[in-house]
Amino acid sequence: MRAPLIAIEGLDRSGKSTQTLKLVRRLQDSNRSVKLLKFPERTTAIGKLIDQYLKDKKYKLSDESVHLLFSANRWELQDKIIDLLTNQYIVVVDRYVYSGVAYSGAKGLKFQWCLNPDLGMPKPDVTIFLKFNDMLQVTTRSGFGEERYEESEFQKKVCAQFKKFEGFSEWHNINVDNKSIEEVHDEIWNLVEPVINGINNDIQTF
Ligand code: Z5A
Numbered sequence: 001m002r003a004p005l006i007a008i009e010g011l012d013r014s015g016k017s018t019q020t021l022k023l024v025r026r027l028q029d030s031n032r033s034v035k036l037l038k039f040p041e042r043t044t045a046i047g048k049l050i051d052q053y054l055k056d057k058k059y060k061l062s063d064e065s066v067h068l069l070f071s072a073n074r075w076e077l078q079d080k081i082i083d084l085l086t087n088q089y090i091v092v093v094d095r096y097v098y099s100g101v102a103y104s105g106a107k108g109l110k111f112q113w114c115l116n117p118d119l120g121m122p123k124p125d126v127t128i129f130l131k132f133n134d135m136l137q138v139t140t141r142s143g144f145g146e147e148r149y150e151e152s153e154f155q156k157k158v159c160a161q162f163k164k165f166e167g168f169s170e171w172h173n174i175n176v177d178n179k180s181i182e183e184v185h186d187e188i189w190n191l192v193e194p195v196i197n198g199i200n201n202d203i204q205t206f
């Protein structure tokens, strides 16, 4: 028996950080051991480079190298994720492999090429994609436009890339248009509750 890995994904400002925090608090309130991880993890050696790249739109790096940095940033935490899950800590990730593939895919890199560097990383048991149908709602949320990629035409391309994961067995869409934080949280909880008592199979990998 091991704990589940849960990923929350979505476009910018879709509410991932708001929802991962709420989910973690609810799990803690029900006496579960839980750890929240966020990607990119900007405090590691590789994470610091990524942070600089995202904040400084003039910072030049090829799309391929940026992609590999984001993947390497997840590999920096691979041992930790496995350790936590086997020690019965539910791990909630705020963005994960799917973001890596979707943002680089939106720049024109091939899907399989983008996924390859993450092959072998732990695969979530449940992945929840916070989906906007009305893209206008993305750009009007506070803080949008401060970092690289926060531009509506690019976000539409990213959204099309995320759609490619809809055939993955762990993938669930939740539509967030005009829904309150509480309403979205309740839908997330309905998907997460069935797995909180643990998973019988080994950790799956991409
Ligand atoms: N990236 C990549 O290219 N490759 C990779 O492998 C990975 C990432 C992992 C930084 O990510 C960039 O890295 C990101 C993808 C790329 N590109 N961009 N742009 P990040 O996760 O660090 O930063 P972010 O995506 O810009 O997301 P965010 O700012 O963290 O947004 P969020 O977490 O989804 O949203 P939030 O902070 O929870 O909420 C945003 C606002 O909306 C806030 O004021 C909330 O109070 C409000 N909110 C939340 N929910 C609602 C509802 N339901 N109604 C109304 N208002 C709401």
Ligand code: MG
Binding pocket: 016, 017, 018, 094
């Ligand atoms: Mg966030």
